[in-house]
Amino acid sequence: MDQVSKDQYVIEKNGNKYEVVIGLEVHAQVLSDSKLFSTSATKFGSEPNTQVSLVDAAFPGMLPVINEYCIKQAVKTGIGLNAKIHKKSIFDRKNYFYADLPQGYQISQYKDPIVGEGNVILDLPSGPKTIGIERLHLEQDAGKSIHDIDPGSTLVDLNRSGVALMEIVSKPDLRSPEEVNLYIKKLRSIMRYLGTCDGNMQEGSLRADVNVSVRKFGDDKLGTRCEIKNVNSIKFMQMAIEYEANRQVELLEEGGKIDQETRLFDTKKNQTRSMRSKEDAHDYRYFPDPDLLPLEFNDEYIENVKKEIPELPDQKKNRFIEKFKLTPYEATILVSDLDTSKYFEKVIEKSDVKLSANWITGELFALLNDKNLEISQSPIGPENLSKLLNLISDGTISGKIAKTVFEIMSKDEEDPNVIVKEKGLKQESDPKALEVLIQKVLSSNEDKVKEYKSGKDKLFGFFVGQVMKESKGKGNPQLINKILKEKLNG
Amino acid sequence: MSNITDLSLNELVDNVKSKKISSKEITNAYVERSKKSNKLNTYIEQTFDSAIKNSEKFDKSPNLEKKLPGIPFAVKDLFCTKGIKTTASSKILENFIPTYESTITQNLWDAGAILLGKLNCDEFAMGSSNETSYFGNVISPISDNLVPGGSSGGSASALAAKLTPATIGTDTGGSIRQPASFTGTVGLKPTYGSCSRYGIVAFASSLDQAGPMTRNVKDCSLLLEVMSSFDHKDSTSVDFKRPNYCLDLNKNIKGKKIGIPKEYRVDGMPKEIDKLWEKGKEYLKDCGAEIVDISLPHTNYALPTYYIVAPAEASSNLARYDGVKYGLRADGENLIDMYEKTRSQGFGEEVKRRIMIGTYVLSSGYYDAYYLKAQKVRKLIKNDFDDVFKKVDAILTPSTPSSAFKVGEKSNDPVSMYLNDIFTVPVNLAGLPGISIPAGLDKNNYPLGLQIIGKPFDEQNILNIAYSMEEKINFKLNIKDWWIK
Numbered sequence: 001m002d003q004v005s006k007d008q009y010v011i012e013k014n015g016n017k018y019e020v021v022i023g024l025e026v027h028a029q030v031l032s033d034s035k036l037f038s039t040s041a042t043k044f045g046s047e048p049n050t051q052v053s054l055v056d057a058a059f060p061g062m063l064p065v066i067n068e069y070c071i072k073q074a075v076k077t078g079i080g081l082n083a084k085i086h087k088k089s090i091f092d093r094k095n096y097f098y099a100d101l102p103q104g105y106q107i108s109q110y111k112d113p114i115v116g117e118g119n120v121i122l123d124l125p126s127g128p129k130t131i132g133i134e135r136l137h138l139e140q141d142a143g144k145s146i147h148d149i150d151p152g153s154t155l156v157d158l159n160r161s162g163v164a165l166m167e168i169v170s171k172p173d174l175r176s177p178e179e180v181n182l183y184i185k186k187l188r189s190i191m192r193y194l195g196t197c198d199g200n201m202q203e204g205s206l207r208a209d210v211n212v213s214v215r216k217f218g219d220d221k222l223g224t225r226c227e228i229k230n231v232n233s234i235k236f237m238q239m240a241i242e243y244e245a246n247r248q249v250e251l252l253e254e255g256g257k258i259d260q261e262t263r264l265f266d267t268k269k270n271q272t273r274s275m276r277s278k279e280d281a282h283d284y285r286y287f288p289d290p291d292l293l294p295l296e297f298n299d300e301y302i303e304n305v306k307k308e309i310p311e312l313p314d315q316k317k318n319r320f321i322e323k324f325k326l327t328p329y330e331a332t333i334l335v336s337d338l339d340t341s342k343y344f345e346k347v348i349e350k351s352d353v354k355l356s357a358n359w360i361t362g363e364l365f366a367l368l369n370d371k372n373l374e375i376s377q378s379p380i381g382p383e384n385l386s387k388l389l390n391l392i393s394d395g396t397i398s399g400k401i402a403k404t405v406f407e408i409m410s411k412d413e414e415d416p417n418v419i420v421k422e423k424g425l426k427q428e429s430d431p432k433a434l435e436v437l438i439q440k441v442l443s444s445n446e447d448k449v450k451e452y453k454s455g456k457d458k459l460f461g462f463f464v465g466q467v468m469k470e471s472k473g474k475g476n477p478q479l480i481n482k483i484l485k486e487k488l489n490g
Numbered sequence: 491m492s493n494i495t496d497l498s499l500n501e502l503v504d505n506v507k508s509k510k511i512s513s514k515e516i517t518n519a520y521v522e523r524s525k526k527s528n529k530l531n532t533y534i535e536q537t538f539d540s541a542i543k544n545s546e547k548f549d550k551s552p553n554l555e556k557k558l559p560g561i562p563f564a565v566k567d568l569f570c571t572k573g574i575k576t577t578a579s580s581k582i583l584e585n586f587i588p589t590y591e592s593t594i595t596q597n598l599w600d601a602g603a604i605l606l607g608k609l610n611c612d613e614f615a616m617g618s619s620n621e622t623s624y625f626g627n628v629i630s631p632i633s634d635n636l637v638p639g640g641s642s643g644g645s646a647s648a649l650a651a652k653l654t655p656a657t658i659g660t661d662t663g664g665s666i667r668q669p670a671s672f673t674g675t676v677g678l679k680p681t682y683g684s685c686s687r688y689g690i691v692a693f694a695s696s697l698d699q700a701g702p703m704t705r706n707v708k709d710c711s712l713l714l715e716v717m718s719s720f721d722h723k724d725s726t727s728v729d730f731k732r733p734n735y736c737l738d739l740n741k742n743i744k745g746k747k748i749g750i751p752k753e754y755r756v757d758g759m760p761k762e763i764d765k766l767w768e769k770g771k772e773y774l775k776d777c778g779a780e781i782v783d784i785s786l787p788h789t790n791y792a793l794p795t796y797y798i799v800a801p802a803e804a805s806s807n808l809a810r811y812d813g814v815k816y817g818l819r820a821d822g823e824n825l826i827d828m829y830e831k832t833r834s835q836g837f838g839e840e841v842k843r844r845i846m847i848g849t850y851v852l853s854s855g856y857y858d859a860y861y862l863k864a865q866k867v868r869k870l871i872k873n874d875f876d877d878v879f880k881k882v883d884a885i886l887t888p889s890t891p892s893s894a895f896k897v898g899e900k901s902n903d904p905v906s907m908y909l910n911d912i913f914t915v916p917v918n919l920a921g922l923p924g925i926s927i928p929a930g931l932d933k934n935n936y937p938l939g940l941q942i943i944g945k946p947f948d949e950q951n952i953l954n955i956a957y958s959m960e961e962k963i964n965f966k967l968n969i970k971d972w973w974i975k
Contacts, residue, residue, distance in 0.1 A: 061689040104809020285852035290695035
């Protein structure tokens with residue numbers, strides 16, 4: 001890789017060009033009503049310690065019992081990541097003491113995870129790029145320590161204790177903050193399609209540990225990496241990577257050496273700082289959990305799960321391109337989010353595909369962006385958008401009027417047919433009525449007509465504008481053009 | 491009529507069913523005797539008042555279909571009992587009251603049994619003499635100043651002293667069979683997965699198994715029938731068809747092949763034990779069984795393997811006693827300081843020793859050499875048994891390499907203490923059922939036991955063998971009530 005192409009992410013210092021190598025460990029909360037080893041609820045935002053069973057709080061003699069549904073969710077996710085499903089996997093205990101870890105160990109999977117190698121395909125501007133997945137394993141979440149309510153003590157909320165997480169470990173295949181952005185979004189999209197994780201980063205359903213190293217372009221050997229723990233937004237991940245990569249490059253350029261360590265990202269100062277060095281790393285004393293038998297299932301089980309896998313983003317994208325003749329760009333945007341793709345497919349049931357794609361990626365996205373809404377919260381539902389587009393297609397309203405109607409719909413959430421009728425926005429397409437208006441414009445602008453006829457062609461636009469004005473914007477532009485031309489040239 | 495407390499469990503059940511004795515009469519008899527036996531230090535918690543109330547309740551509308559109709563039971567304090575203090579004989583759980591019931595005790599109450607109280611044991615079941623209990627050591631009714639064995643020492647002592655008609659213990663490396671052997675009683679460790687571990691304070695999860703401790707083999711089969719059940723709350727519980735152990739109990743062992751493992755003849759074992767073992771073989775032959783010499787070549791490695799696996803699991807299982815959620819909490823400057831003080835004050839010496847061993851063998855750099863190797867050896871030990879069980883139906887061994895020892899005799903010598911479990915530990919490592927039955931006395935008139943080891947889930951077979959031998963041995967426990975003034 002001696003050639004550094006212009007779209008690659010490069011950090012340059014003292015004339016030396018560095019590339020950034022990134023691997024992610026994403027913690028995705030399994031979408032499940034109950035916890036991984038207990039029957040407690042998992043609802044977000046409940047009163048502290050109201051979703052805690054004796055198992056979650058690690059009372060003496062309590063034993064974990066695997067939640068079959070969480071296993072299925074992990075297998076589904078593995079299939080969605082084109083990964084190898086391990087028919088035998090083992091739950092291990094990861095031992096460490098902390099106030100919000102009631103058992104004194106976390107049940108996780110160490111040497112034998114439920115899912116092995118797979119991949120995720122990113123749609124980069126330069127074309128598709130495959131990011132390798134190392135593994136996916138199941139583990140319990142810890143509780144939450146709260147330090148800022150009682151000045152004298154730490155409070156513990158165990159609602160999250162025992163909630164199922166999937167840890168998805170990527171290979172060190174990512175090369176820029178933008179690739180990380182696309183990777184997280186793609187991963188989230190796949191899991192939302194599968195219904196295995198809601199991907200809600202504000203609620204902590206998706207967090208990541210980010211491994212960052214740098215090396216000079218052309219080097220084969222990976223540099224020493226630092227792990228930035230528990231970053232909970234894409235923006236922070238990108239900021240942390242940029243800061244960390246630059247820090248490492250500067251250190252190397254000063255003749256220093258990178259220490260393998262765990263770092264924290266301080267979102268207020270926008271910098272990473274050392275949390276613990278490799279020497280201080282915990283010895284987790286992993287060993288197979290004797291309370292749980294190895295998890296085993298057969299091919300038939302996997303086949304049955306496969307039957308439940310819906311069409312995934314990559315497949316859907318290809319279908320949209322082939323069946324609807326969308327551009328890859330349009331298709332990528334429309335499938336990136338399951339709800340968007342559903343919205344699109346609903347609209348095109350009754351409306352023109354191309355027009356639908358344009359309006360959804362244009363007007364609708366702008367509206368949602370502006371109001372900071374998800375498509376599922378859109379004030380304009382797919383049925384109403386479809387009706388609006390059909391009003392354009394059948395010539396009832398012009399595209400321009402449609403934008404006005406769209407704006408009214410975004411506030412009133414009303415049926416566009418009703419709006420057009422009530423506000424009298426229907427396009428004037430009666431040639432006789434338009435002729436009257438045109439005649440009026442021409443009569444009151446006789447001097448301009450003369451100028452036009454003597455060769456000042458540019459004035460045609462002026463006449464169109466005047467007629468439109470007379471029609472209060474409702475005149476059919478094609479018809480106005482046609483009649484006007486006849487009158488002026490005839 | 492003889493004294494109520496002299497009757498066996500089965501006799502009591504029969505008498506209740508035929509309405510000759512009421513539950514209250516039985517309960518009263520055991521309460522009265524227990525009250526006079528504080529010197530043995532068997533009880534940690536006595537629930538005599540509620541026991542009597544419950545017996546009255548039972549008598550008012552007796553359900554005689556039950557397997558243990560209105561029979562009072564004192565149980566090892568490792569079983570969580572709802573609303574009743576459960577300590578595991580540790581300071582760290584000194585005031586812990588569970589809000590839940592262990593499956594095993596629930597099975598007992600569902601069968602009509604009544605709780606008399608919670609019995610002393612080694613702290614977290616770690617010990618072979620009941621000297622590691624925070625609540626003081628237990629004395630054997632066999633003789634003043636003699637240990638009852640451990641860890642179910644309180645259970646064995648209470649049973650032998652007739653403070654409970656039968657009882658339950660837990661056995662991780664011999665904790666039922668060794669004290670049974672020391673006190674002249676019957677103790678069975680079932681196949682791993684037969685009895686639920688739900689609600690039992692965990693010591694070493696892959697080895698722990700609850701089992702019955704009784705005065706005779708028939709009682710043992712009845713109690714096992716009540717205890718053993720499939721429990722979805724314990725992922726290692728096995729769903730197999732459980733026989734009616736008591737109903738199916740018989741003395742027909744004709745043609746059964748019994749293996750005698752040469753590796754169990756250890757150096758320095760008292761002659762009496764050897765003699766007893768020989769006598770056992772003779773009895774079996776008299777019953778029509780065939781004696782087969784066998785070899786279990788990895789027996790020597792069982793004890794070191796056990797003392798890696800069990801502490802490793804224990805070190806992790808006991809991490810939850812950290813002062814945060816329940817149990818003892820010592821004040822500390824910060825979280826780490828609180829942990830250190832709580833656990834330093836809350837755990838006894840033996841428990842600390844095993845936590846340290848377990849932490850060490852799981853540590854990075856030592857894991858492969860200790861824990862992983864021990865797991866491999868454990869597999870070899872299991873294979874030894876699998877191989878011989880192709881040739882024999884059961885195995886006969888001594889239960890222990892010596893009889894009961896004096897209080898304090900071994901408490902400062904952990905290795906010598908650990909050697910007590912040399913014949914019982916392989917059975918736990920292989921997950922097999924094993925029963926200890928009283929077989930004779932040594933020169934001091936201290937009881938000695940023989941152990942019968944069976945195939946997985948073949949409890950009926952070893953019970954039948956034990957039942958046949960019991961008749962031939964005709965062991966009589968001659969205990970004078972010296973501790974009652």
